[in-house]
Amino acid sequence: MNAVLIVIALVTLGAAAVAMTLRNLIHSALLLIASWAGVAAFYLWAGAEFVAFAEILVYVGAVSMVVLFAVLLTRRSRADLTVTPDSAGRAISGFIAGGAVCGVLVGAIVATPMGVGSSPTPTVTVKQIGVQLMGTHAASLLIVGVLLTVALLGAIVIASADRTDDSEDTP
Amino acid sequence: MTALQLCLVFSSALFCVGLVGALARSNTILVLLGIELMLNAANINFIAFWRFSPSPAPATGVMFVIFSIAVAAAEAAVGLALVIAVYRHQKNIRLQEANRLKG
Numbered sequence: 001m002n003a004v005l006i007v008i009a010l011v012t013l014g015a016a017a018v019a020m021t022l023r024n025l026i027h028s029a030l031l032l033i034a035s036w037a038g039v040a041a042f043y044l045w046a047g048a049e050f051v052a053f054a055e056i057l058v059y060v061g062a063v064s065m066v067v068l069f070a071v072l073l074t075r076r077s078r079a080d081l082t083v084t085p086d087s088a089g090r091a092i093s094g095f096i097a098g099g100a101v102c103g104v105l106v107g108a109i110v111a112t113p114m115g116v117g118s119s120p121t122p123t124v125t126v127k128q129i130g131v132q133l134m135g136t137h138a139a140s141l142l143i144v145g146v147l148l149t150v151a152l153l154g155a156i157v158i159a160s161a162d163r164t165d166d167s168e169d170t171p
Numbered sequence: 172m173t174a175l176q177l178c179l180v181f182s183s184a185l186f187c188v189g190l191v192g193a194l195a196r197s198n199t200i201l202v203l204l205g206i207e208l209m210l211n212a213a214n215i216n217f218i219a220f221w222r223f224s225p226s227p228a229p230a231t232g233v234m235f236v237i238f239s240i241a242v243a244a245a246e247a248a249v250g251l252a253l254v255i256a257v258y259r260h261q262k263n264i265r266l267q268e269a270n271r272l273k274g
Binding site for chain 2: 001002005006009012013016017019020025028029032035036039042043046047048050051054055058059062063066067069070071073074076086087090091093094095097098099101102105106109110114121122124128129132133137140144147148151152154155156158159161
């Protein structure tokens with residue numbers, strides 16, 4: 001049971017870590033797809049199948065495509081896909097901050113006694129999720145729908161080309 | 172180490188990978204991807220606590236993660252639209268050079 005979890009965790013973390021250090025943005029995005037698939041595998045392992053397939057649909061399917069399009073739209077030439085190396089000081093301070101946070105979190109987790117045995121996997125069916133979404137969480141569902149609509153309309157407005165300020169674009 | 176602790180260590184490690192990516196890289200798209208990794212780590216925590224709680228309320232953690240994924244998708248769309256807008260203005264997506272609002 002735990003061996004499967006460790007394998008999933010290692011694959012996910014390895015893909016994410018390599019993606020964060022690569023210079024080529026396309027390779028980073030493709031490795032992050034593998035990382036998100038690993039997270040979906042974790043959800044499957046934990047018994048949350050609906051969330052796993054939602055993760056695959058939203059992240060592996062949609063967000064990755066948006067990221068790839070953003071990468072391709074924000075380059076000037078074929079050679080522009082590799083980013084210039086960052087400054088060493090920035091990388092070192094980032095590693096120090098991340099390592100400190102990781103140390104604090106892992107230390108707190110290991111030091112905390114969690115008296116949870118091997119409880120049986122809770123089962124939740126799609127019917128239960130649908131009933132809860134339409135019943136208890138109906139207001140939240142409406143709010144999330146409005147939020148998604150407004151956010152996507154706002155994204156279109158922000159990203160759409162405005163023809164008026166072409167003349168004042170040169171500083 | 173129990174399985175719950177393994178899940179929590181996994182999610183904190185994923186969070187820190189995202190944090191290092193968001194802090195150490197200067198490419199805006201990579202910073203956004205780091206933030207997405209951190210959101211995924213939070214979702215893993217929700218599912219882990221739902222899975223290993225002694226008497227799990229029906230589908231509470233699952234509900235939370237579904238709404239969280241929806242909000243994260245909206246955030247990714249708006250963030251990448253901002254990246255495209257910044258690129259259109261200064262032909263570059265390095266964070267250090269996006270200082271037009273600095274005054």
